[in-house]
Amino acid sequence: MSENETALPETTSPGRAPQQRRVVIVDDHAMFRSGVRHDIGPFVTIVAEAEDVPSAVDAITRTLPDVVLLDVHLPGGGGAEVIKQVHATHPDQRFLALSVSDAAEDVIGVIRAGARGYVTKSISAPELVEAVGRVAEGDAVFSPRLAGFVLDAFSGAIDLASIDEDLDRLSPREREVLRLIARGYAYKEVAKELFISIKTVETHVSSVLRKLQLSNRHQLTRWATDRKLV
Incomplete structure (x- = not known):
């Protein structure tokens, strides 16, 4: 045991x-x-x-x-x-x-x-x-x-290969931040929800955008919505 x-x-x-x-x-x-x-x-x-x-x-x-x-x-x-x-x-x-x-x-x-x-x-x-x-x-x-x-x-409504490949790049915390941002939370609200600093939220968002090759919050929200993550 x-x-x-x-x-x-x-x-x-x-x-x-x-x-x-x-x-x-x-x-x-x-x-x-x-x-x-x-x-x-x-x-x-x-x-x-x-x-x-x-x-x-x-x-x-x-x-x-x-x-x-x-x-x-x-x-x-x-x-x-x-x-x-x-x-x-x-x-x-x-x-x-x-x-x-x-x-x-x-x-x-x-x-x-x-x-x-x-x-x-x-x-x-x-x-x-x-x-x-x-x-x-x-x-x-x-x-x-x-x-x-x-x-x-x-x-076939969900692209399984795309979901697995893209999300595997994100840490569990980055996924949490992604979902909240995609739901319309402000950075301050995300920080309060996850008990982290606003600076840490900004770092996670930057990392998510870089890993998913997205340019802004609007693209991030659409990416998450298309995959039914919100």
Whole structure:
């Protein structure tokens, strides 16, 4: 067991139904993992938790759960990297992305990697339990708004290659700044929202424009809008 992984007992408490779905929770925020464990623990069997890519791969390949609840943004390479590494040896392992992000590139990226579904962290506990059960049975599960991204991707309305290639150049913080600027936030508002200085916002915007080969804020907003990032 790695030092970043928390193993949990597989015994069930009184009142637990037999044949519960075995679940691994992967998220880099301990408080969020605790909340999920509290909310759905009576209805599933949580066999392990992990907080980054290496500990997640170790936990999943060791316990082989029915479903992995997987955050998109993780230290060590992100949720897509977890799926890639696990599927190299266990191609049938099922993943349900559970993320605060509803950005098109995050949804499409993790689905392309092999996740069977994607729901946001605003989902209720009963809905999450149902989603886990459906994914375990082989169904694809998406929050209603996110399903549109996937349909657009398959229809060709979103240029997947362009999204991956361009956004891979940006750091997570640059992507956050990009989305806020594209939504019409002033630099001061971005700084307040992300708890950074205005100077840092200016630096990030300059870096984004340079990496995407754009000239101004108007072009940046159009670029993000065309890719449904706002």
